[in-house]
Amino acid sequence: MDILIAEDDATTRRLLQKTLEKWGHRVQAAPNGEEALAIYRRGGVHLVITDWMMPGMDGPELVQRIRATRLFSSIQPYVILVTSKSSMDALEEGFEAGANDFIGKPWNDIELRARVGSGVRIIELQAELERLAHTDSLTSLINRRALVEALRRDEDRMRRENRPIGVILVDVDHFKTFNDRYGHDLGDQVLKMTGQCLQGSVRGGDYVGRWGGEEFLVVLPGADIIQAAEVAERCRTRLESQRLRTEDGRVLHVTASFGAAATEGANREDIMTLVQQADKAMYWAKESGRNRVKIYVASADPASRKKNTP
Ligand SMILES: [Mg+2]
Structure with missing residues (x-):
């Protein structure tokens, strides 16, 4: 899976990238929301893991901007917000911005793996539905x-x-x-x-x-x-x-x-x-x-x- 990370803290960013790569994902990482959005707009990213607190464009704003971006693929990216916030208000704000899931900071690898795994399954299902909707079942050509x-x-x-x-x-x-x-x-x-x-x-x-x-x-x-x-x-x-x-x-x-x-x-x-x-x-x-x-x-x-x- 092609994953995009937005995280302003260099140590956390490298650790997250290494962990995801170890699990077989292709990872691009950005130190802020602006750069992450630019990478996202180039296409090919299906899962985004973004920190909440970043200088400039923060996590929720990045998620909103991603949701407002129309790329050719009709597959919507799966977005996980990383945050130490755990109040209901914070969760609500994150979901309203368009996040699919949250992970607490600091995370543990078992939880991270499970949450990323859910995202991967949803993306794969969307891709399969997309493929079926565009394929003629008899000839296997596009419809x-x-x-x-x-x-x-x-x-x-x-x-x-x-x-x-x-x-x-x-x-x-x-x-x-x-x-x-x-x-x-x-x-x-x-x-x-x-x-x-x-x-x-x-x-x-x-x-x-x-x-x-x-x-x-x-x-x-x-x-x-x-x-x-x-x-x-x-x-x-x-x-x-x-x-x-x-x-x-x-x-x-x-x-x-x-x-x-x-x-x-x-x-x-x-x-x-x-x-x-x-x-x-x-x-x-x-x-x-x-x-x-x-x-x-x-x-x-x-x-x-x-x-x-x-
Ligand atoms: Mg931060």
Whole structure:
């Protein structure tokens, strides 16, 4: 676990750090609240142990500031206040500031270990819930919700870096036929195989998720429409070359239709519009015979032509 310590007394700080490191934690230590907050804001800290009495920003204020900080991770840090205060008023103030637990000063290692252990379990549970909430259980890929979050984050990043972002919408061809003819177990296998194949065919930094039903979305930060089309074509040929064997020994081919779209220039539309464009291109691929890649071209889109006509 990544632990942050805020403690103004150097001897106590070193002792606490050594003890926690001995128990296998990665520890960063700060001599005051300001530095601790700066370390916290860099991200990656899940458990904070802070002294109450420190010159400048004290423990409760540090906890408040930490609670007010919005980091990308939705996992809330677990905060333990270290204090020699034991009055109810002090405890109330600490809890109100957002502390999860207290430990008395001087502490003994058995108690410290137990309290840190509780924090670690809570953080691990949060992380597991987070993972489940973002994972598609059938394919183990990220789900639609996680895709939308990641897509918005990466679109912001690419916009700042003045780079494009590409998406590919993938729809398995004749999926209903697989289900109807061979049963839903085989349908599930088709989806798993397609997901694995896409995952194995994208570039580093690209990612694949299940968009819903038999649809997948590939996100390619930094890719223009040409690169997106190239990756789509690579995915398409790989999938086409895969074989799926049914229980009664039949060998099946799985193909999919691919629609690619990418942002260009500074005048960008909402990222969900980009997904709709990829969806449209995917329909063009279906219409022209499936198992192919189509790219979104605004001039070929009747909806876009109408909009641009005065
Ligand atoms: Mg102190």
